[in-house]
Amino acid sequence: MQTALILGGEQRAGDGGPAAQSWRAWVHHCVSACGWPGEDGVREYEEEAGRPHKPLSPKQNVRKNLDFEPLSTTALILEDRPANLPAKPAEEAQKHRQEYEEMVVQAKKREIKEAQRRKKQQEERCRLEESIGNAVLVWNNEILPNWETMWCSRKVRELWWQGIPPSVRGKVWSLAIGNELNITHELYDICLARAKEKWRSLSAGASEAENEDTSFSAADREASLELIKLDISRTFPNLCIFQQGGPYHDMLHSILGAYTCYRPDVGYVQGMSFIAAVLILNLDTADAFIAFSNLLNKPCQMAFFRVDHGLMLTYFAAFEVFFEENLPKLFAHFKKHNLTPDIYLIDWIFTLYSKSLPLDLACRIWDVFCRDGEEFLFRTALGILKLFEDILTKMDFIHIAQFLTKLPEDLPSEEFFTSIAAIQMQSRNKKWAQVLLALQKDNRDMERGSPSLRH
Numbered sequence: 437m438q439t440a441l442i443l444g445g446e447q448r449a450g451d452g453g454p455a456a457q458s459w460r461a462w463v464h465h466c467v468s469a470c471g472w473p474g475e476d477g478v479r480e481y482e483e484e485a486g487r488p489h490k491p492l493s494p495k496q497n498v499r500k501n502l503d504f505e506p507l508s509t510t511a512l513i514l515e516d517r518p519a520n521l522p523a524k525p526a527e528e529a530q531k532h533r534q535e536y537e538e539m540v541v542q543a544k545k546r547e548i549k550e551a552q553r554r555k556k557q558q559e560e561r562c563r564l565e566e567s568i569g570n571a572v573l574v575w576n577n578e579i580l581p582n583w584e585t586m587w588c589s590r591k592v593r594e595l596w597w598q599g600i601p602p603s604v605r606g607k608v609w610s611l612a613i614g615n616e617l618n619i620t621h622e623l624y625d626i627c628l629a630r631a632k633e634k635w636r637s638l639s640a641g642a643s644e645a646e647n648e649d650t651s652f653s654a655a656d657r658e659a660s661l662e663l664i665k666l667d668i669s670r671t672f673p674n675l676c677i678f679q680q681g682g683p684y685h686d687m688l689h690s691i692l693g694a695y696t697c698y699r700p701d702v703g704y705v706q707g708m709s710f711i712a713a714v715l716i717l718n719l720d721t722a723d724a725f726i727a728f729s730n731l732l733n734k735p736c737q738m739a740f741f742r743v744d745h746g747l748m749l750t751y752f753a754a755f756e757v758f759f760e761e762n763l764p765k766l767f768a769h770f771k772k773h774n775l776t777p778d779i780y781l782i783d784w785i786f787t788l789y790s791k792s793l794p795l796d797l798a799c800r801i802w803d804v805f806c807r808d809g810e811e812f813l814f815r816t817a818l819g820i821l822k823l824f825e826d827i828l829t830k831m832d833f834i835h836i837a838q839f840l841t842k843l844p845e846d847l848p849s850e851e852f853f854t855s856i857a858a859i860q861m862q863s864r865n866k867k868w869a870q871v872l873l874a875l876q877k878d879n880r881d882m883e884r885g886s887p888s889l890r891h
Contacts (some may be wrong), residue, residue: 532594575604583611593807597853606718612806613727621722624694631693635661649800660704663832664692667709672795675797678713687716691725691812698729705741708732714790714802736810740785750879751785752777755814756873761863762818780840784817797849811861811868819856823847 517524524532562873574595581584586592600608638661668688671678678684696704702768711731715724732741739747755777760767788797788805805812820843821828828836861868 445807561671572603573596574600575601575608580604580607580611587611589637593866595802596807601801602718602799605799605803606715606723609715609718609802609806610723610727611697613730615726615730615734617726617730619698619726620730621726623698623743624722624725627694627697627725628690630697631690634697635693648826660696661693663706664689664696664704664709664745666705667706668692671709671713675795684716687721687724690715690721690849691716691728694725695732699732702732702738704743705743705786707783708741708789710787710790714788714795714799718799724850734810736785736813740782747876747881748778750872750875751814752781753875754868755781755817757863757871757875758814758859758861758868759821763821763825766821766829769829775836779837781814781817783841785813788813789816792843794845794847797852800849800853812867815859815861816856819852821857823852823855842883 449658467629579595668685669679671688673679676682678688692704695702695708696713708728712724712728715727715731718724719727731737733760736751738744739751739764756767759770759777788798789801792798795803801812801816805816808815820840828839831839863871866874
């Protein structure tokens with residue numbers, strides 16, 4: 437130990453023990469190999485310069501050897517001064533010893549604090565695992581067997597808010613999304629077979645006449661298939677499971693291709709790949725296709741994916757009503773900089789936050805979205821704005837747009853959901869659905885030339 441080298445006078449590196457001799461031999465070898473002059477070279481240089489060479493004293497020898505050693509902090513504090521300088525005063529030596537002891541105490545405190553932090557993390561992890569295990573039992577034994585009667589109960593809603601356990605998440609999502617379109621596994625197989633046939637036809641340069649539905653040109657279909665291929669490569673790239681050669685590449689390609697055959701009027705739109713990918717991670721392929729098709733058939737998703745500009749503007753207007761109600765200061769700041777909701781909402785809504793948020797956090801958003809419907813998508817957007825309100829109010833247009841386009845990756849989940857919970861989706865005693873309906877009616881009246889009162 438360095439302290440022993442410095443404080444123990446009989447254990448100095450300059451002693452002539454075997455270890456010290458070996459050390460000096462190694463140093464001499466290194467000096468010779470590097471071309472450094474060493475002691476003999478110094479002696480020759482001094483003789484040429486006319487200066488007598490003085491042999492090093494024992495203490496200087498010690499210092500010379502120590503120069504080659506990596507001195508510790510202890511050594512820097514406790515080491516005696518070189519022989520050619522006055523010795524440390526007793527007060528200074530005592531001061532240095534006290535500083536060293538304080539450093540040791542602080543180091544021990546840091547070690548204890550770090551050990552406590554690791555212990556706390558381990559305890560939290562154990563509590564979380566126990567909580568998830570208990571929740572799985574409740575979902576499997578109580579809720580899922582009695583879904584129709586229990587899904588809307590207060591107990592289930594509270595469990596839903598805490599996050600659905602991954603092992604039952606897919607089943608709960610399927611039940612919550614429903615199957616109003618009555619899609620079967622056989623229908624999925626038919627759509628997939630048609631998609632594969634079209635892929636073969638397009639790759640072979642088949643003519644447009646070979647397709648059943650001539651209202652959609654071969655160019656449109658080919659562009660859609662090319663867009664699918666391109667988008668798949670950009671879907672959760674960090675996971676490396678959906679790209680070419682990945683285990684889920686073919687599944688994702690199949691679902692998106694089958695959907696373009698099932699809904700040729702919608703086709704493929706950028707952003708769909710993220711929604712399908714999240715479903716694939718939680719469901720079998722056919723069940724993922726059923727959930728995907730029904731999810732995209734919801735009014736909000738259909739408005740965005742069919743690019744219904746009028747209806748999209750209505751959703752943005754409804755969002756701004758609750759934006760002004762909940763965050764008036766930030767709302768005024770956005771208005772001042774002409775920052776409209778479409779700049780940041782479109783990407784969030786198109787991918788249901790799966791592209792913008794960490795995957796585990798996005799799945800929790802999906803959990804409550806399956807419970808509360810489209811309203812929760814806009815409530816989540818307001819939760820994000822509330823969480824970063826202090827930062828956003830200090831930014832200009834460009835920096836706000838950049839920040840909201842690429843959110844921080846280390847979003848704290850509990851703090852985030854606390855922020856969402858603080859958002860009130862009620863304006864002048866009207867809930868989201870009522871505000872949206874009133875705005876839609878107002879738009880229809882305006883188109884007829886007789887606008888009605890909004891409130």
